[in-house]
Amino acid sequence: MRNTRRFPLAVLGAGVLVALTACGGKEDTAGAAGPIRVEATDTACTVSANKAGAGNLTFEVTNKGTKVTEFYLYAEGDRIMGEVENIAPGLNRKLIVEVADAGKYQAACKPGMTGNGIRTDFTVTGGAPKQGDTNALKAQATKSYADYVANNAAALEEGTTKFVNAVKAGKVDEAKTAYASTRVFYERIEPVAEKFGDLDPAIDAREADVEEGKQFTGFHRLEKDLWKSGLQPDSGAIADKLLTDVKDLIGKTKGLQLTALDLANGAKELLDEVATKKISGEEETFSHTDLWDFQANVDGSKAAINALRPILQQNDAALLATLDKEFGNVQKQLDEQRSGDGFRSYTELAKDKVKQFASAVDALSEPLSKVAEVVSR
Amino acid sequence: MTPQTGTDDGAVSRRRLFGLAGAGAALAGAGVAAGIGIDRLGGENTAQAAVTTVDFHGAHQAGIVTPTQQNLHFAALNVTTKDRAKLVKLLRTWTEAARRMTAGQEVVANGAIGGGAEAPPGDTGEALDLPASSLTLTVGFGPSLFDDRFGLAAKRPEQLIDLPLFPKDKLDPARGGGDLCVQACANDPQVAVHAVRNLVRLGFGVTEVRWSQLGFGRSSSTSRTQTTPRNLFGFKDGTNNIKAEDTDVLREQVWADAADGQPWMAGGTYLVARRIRMHIETWDRERLTGQEEIIGRKKGDGAALGQAAEFDPVDLHVGGKDGKPLIPEDSHIRLASHETLNGARILRRGYNFVDGSDGVGHLEAGLFFLAFNRDSRRQFVPMQQALSTKDAMMEYIQHTGSAHFAIPPGVSEKGYWGEGLFG
Numbered sequence: 064m065r066n067t068r069r070f071p072l073a074v075l076g077a078g079v080l081v082a083l084t085a086c087g088g089k090e091d092t093a094g095a096a097g098p099i100r101v102e103a104t105d106t107a108c109t110v111s112a113n114k115a116g117a118g119n120l121t122f123e124v125t126n127k128g129t130k131v132t133e134f135y136l137y138a139e140g141d142r143i144m145g146e147v148e149n150i151a152p153g154l155n156r157k158l159i160v161e162v163a164d165a166g167k168y169q170a171a172c173k174p175g176m177t178g179n180g181i182r183t184d185f186t187v188t189g190g191a192p193k194q195g196d197t198n199a200l201k202a203q204a205t206k207s208y209a210d211y212v213a214n215n216a217a218a219l220e221e222g223t224t225k226f227v228n229a230v231k232a233g234k235v236d237e238a239k240t241a242y243a244s245t246r247v248f249y250e251r252i253e254p255v256a257e258k259f260g261d262l263d264p265a266i267d268a269r270e271a272d273v274e275e276g277k278q279f280t281g282f283h284r285l286e287k288d289l290w291k292s293g294l295q296p297d298s299g300a301i302a303d304k305l306l307t308d309v310k311d312l313i314g315k316t317k318g319l320q321l322t323a324l325d326l327a328n329g330a331k332e333l334l335d336e337v338a339t340k341k342i343s344g345e346e347e348t349f350s351h352t353d354l355w356d357f358q359a360n361v362d363g364s365k366a367a368i369n370a371l372r373p374i375l376q377q378n379d380a381a382l383l384a385t386l387d388k389e390f391g392n393v394q395k396q397l398d399e400q401r402s403g404d405g406f407r408s409y410t411e412l413a414k415d416k417v418k419q420f421a422s423a424v425d426a427l428s429e430p431l432s433k434v435a436e437v438v439s440r
Numbered sequence: 441m442t443p444q445t446g447t448d449d450g451a452v453s454r455r456r457l458f459g460l461a462g463a464g465a466a467l468a469g470a471g472v473a474a475g476i477g478i479d480r481l482g483g484e485n486t487a488q489a490a491v492t493t494v495d496f497h498g499a500h501q502a503g504i505v506t507p508t509q510q511n512l513h514f515a516a517l518n519v520t521t522k523d524r525a526k527l528v529k530l531l532r533t534w535t536e537a538a539r540r541m542t543a544g545q546e547v548v549a550n551g552a553i554g555g556g557a558e559a560p561p562g563d564t565g566e567a568l569d570l571p572a573s574s575l576t577l578t579v580g581f582g583p584s585l586f587d588d589r590f591g592l593a594a595k596r597p598e599q600l601i602d603l604p605l606f607p608k609d610k611l612d613p614a615r616g617g618g619d620l621c622v623q624a625c626a627n628d629p630q631v632a633v634h635a636v637r638n639l640v641r642l643g644f645g646v647t648e649v650r651w652s653q654l655g656f657g658r659s660s661s662t663s664r665t666q667t668t669p670r671n672l673f674g675f676k677d678g679t680n681n682i683k684a685e686d687t688d689v690l691r692e693q694v695w696a697d698a699a700d701g702q703p704w705m706a707g708g709t710y711l712v713a714r715r716i717r718m719h720i721e722t723w724d725r726e727r728l729t730g731q732e733e734i735i736g737r738k739k740g741d742g743a744a745l746g747q748a749a750e751f752d753p754v755d756l757h758v759g760g761k762d763g764k765p766l767i768p769e770d771s772h773i774r775l776a777s778h779e780t781l782n783g784a785r786i787l788r789r790g791y792n793f794v795d796g797s798d799g800v801g802h803l804e805a806g807l808f809f810l811a812f813n814r815d816s817r818r819q820f821v822p823m824q825q826a827l828s829t830k831d832a833m834m835e836y837i838q839h840t841g842s843a844h845f846a847i848p849p850g851v852s853e854k855g856y857w858g859e860g861l862f863g
Contacts, residue, residue, distance in 0.1 A: 158758055159746055272607050274829045295536035335722040421800035425721065434723030
């Protein structure tokens with residue numbers, strides 16, 4: 064498991080598809096002409112200017128009322144551009160907000176922190192013209208990757224069902240076989256799964272990561288039961304919960320709307336996962352099936368890059384060639400460790416082999432980290 | 441005070457011995473003397489650069505609110521004897537040695553070359569030409585010292601807990617714990633190493649080194665006279681640290697009081713040491729805005745997100761597009777903020793380290809976290825609990841060593857380290 068904030072996915076249904084251009088903001092104070100003073104009282108919201116040039120705008124909000132207040136800058140359609148909450152009476156607070164586009168905005172004070180607020184029209188002039196939201200290549204990339212996520216999610220549900228049934232039937236060998244091959248589908252789409260804060264730890268937390276006072280659940284709890292402590296009285300209940308959580312997660316991924324930048328960052332994060340968790344053998348403490356996860360992370364990363372391929376080809380063909388070569392090198396090394404339908408145990412890896420893997424992953428991760436910028440051009 | 445000149449040969453400073461003594465003008469400032477500065481910060485702060493001797497004596501030990509020096513050598517030791525008298529004797533010997541070394545003198549009179557030709561030199565010699573370099577030596581007592589060996593169980597402060605295991609800890613027993621600790625800070629690494637080495641040498645038969653850590657660059661400032669340094673993530677670290685000038689905050693959050701339970705700890709504090717490995721390779725692949733969101737500050741000037749300058753107060757209630765907080769819910773400064781932690785603060789005094797390589801092609805780099813607080817149960821522990829479970833930075837770091845020490849109060853001119861505990 065890992066934290067999720069760096070893979071910001073807009074949830075469909077929330078309505079707003081985040082345009083890529085919104086992520087490439089530069090520091091620019093050219094349009095700002097000193098702080099705009101806002102005097103908030105219980106009944107009024109006095110803004111010292113009603114227009115400004117595009118750029119970084121600084122509002123200095125003073126609460127001269129008796130109620131705790133908030134200050135907002137809204138774009139058309141009540142889209143929040145910036146806000147500062149919890150301004151106690153007598154306090155002076157600052158809001159610096161980047162407004163890149165000219166247009167009609169509204170400043171609002173909310174005494175008592177409720178309701179629509181006391182609004183003032185605010186005009187921003189100058190700035191870049193609005194870019195078109197759609198770029199055919201990017202749309203194609205996200206569509207293609209969404210299909211990949213959907214396919215793996217379906218396979219994850221199917222695999223988890225079999226795995227859970229084997230656990231509940233006490234069929235240890237069968238469950239062990241299903242364990243690694245099922246986790247592959249999770250590991251491939253991990254950056255997407257991680258979006259859902261509570262579900263990822265419930266499904267994928269390692270024992271060492273579990274918060275004090277919280278139950279150790281999910282795949283790794285069953286891994287421990289199967290390989291180390293033997294099935295426990297509550298293994299069946301844990302298995303049921305795992306399936307429920309996996310289904311819940313899959314339901315949620317269906318509403319996701321990804322951006323091309325999300326794909327690029329996800330591709331990089333999957334290799335970070337390999338570098339810090341799989342190469343060290345920390346992910347699969349009991350089953351030592353780390354190489355399965357390693358392969359799955361590489362698969363997921365490659366799938367994202369493949370989806371972005373036309374954009375990369377257009378913007379930086381040399382980078383794409385490097386990525387192909389380095390993906391090939393990592394894959395060659397993984398192939399050397401194949402055994403039967405899967406991979407050798409992590410414990411069979413010699414120290415110098417681990418080092419070779421680390422070196423190949425570094426060689427791939429470095430160019431991979433450049434993809435986001437190339438995609439955002 | 442001027443550089444120590446003394447009356448007997450043994451009190452002559454190492455530099456004076458070699459004819460290098462500087463005439464430095466006395467500086468204003470508590471317990472600080474001046475000489476020739478070798479501080480690398482000379483260009484930006486001449487007052488600080490000139491400081492070379494920090495007074496060893498005082499109500500509190502030096503090396504806590506002393507403006508953080510550039511280099512660290514930290515050692516944790518086991519006591520190998522069960523003889524309390526031997527331990528007390530060593531603490532007296534160490535105190536005398538520390539008085540001398542912090543004044544820029546050799547560990548004993550006629551140390552490196554002035555003794556008999558057939559005797560091993562009393563001082564190891566590697567600091568012979570070097571000034572005191574703002575050396576401070578700070579001693580602490582670990583929880584294990586209060587077992588049944590020395591009859592100290594009843595004097596164990598309730599604040600000196602065995603630190604819990606936090607989520608994602610990957611602690612190496614060979615890098616944690618210890619009956620005693622010695623923190624040596626100096627503006628010359630050789631001076632810090634010399635000091636620890638000579639104390640260790642004096643301790644043979646009574647103590648042995650359990651683990652030790654070098655730090656090559658300060659990652660916190662403890663005084664408003666200092667600029668905020670950067671850690672190995674490239675970010676300013678410790679902007680909101682407790683500073684020597686914040687006397688009220690120090691009284692409330694750092695210095696123990698007799699009423700806290702153990703009168704011998706009055707004027708002391710508690711030190712948490714954590715060796716934090718930083719996965720700098722993956723960090724370096726993170727895009728700039730991602731790095732800034734993880735920390736909660738701008739990389740350039742260190743301003744908190746949503747603010748304009750480094751020392752503008754952090755405002756956790758500012759939101760950006762779509763109302764999402766500019767300082768994200770899982771950002772480091774939000775989770776470590778005293779606003780989030782019911783007012784709890786700590787005084788950080790950490791150092792950057794690079795301990796060679798990790799064997800798989802990466803630098804074994806990180807931050808050796810040192811923090812002083814009045815009650816780790818109410819300050820460090822809840823903070824680390826929040827960070828270890830929620831901090832986005834946990835993807836890039838791993839705690840590999842952990843130790844906790846009671847830092848007794850300062851030493852009087854005639855006193856010795858731990859006098860209140862053993863006396």
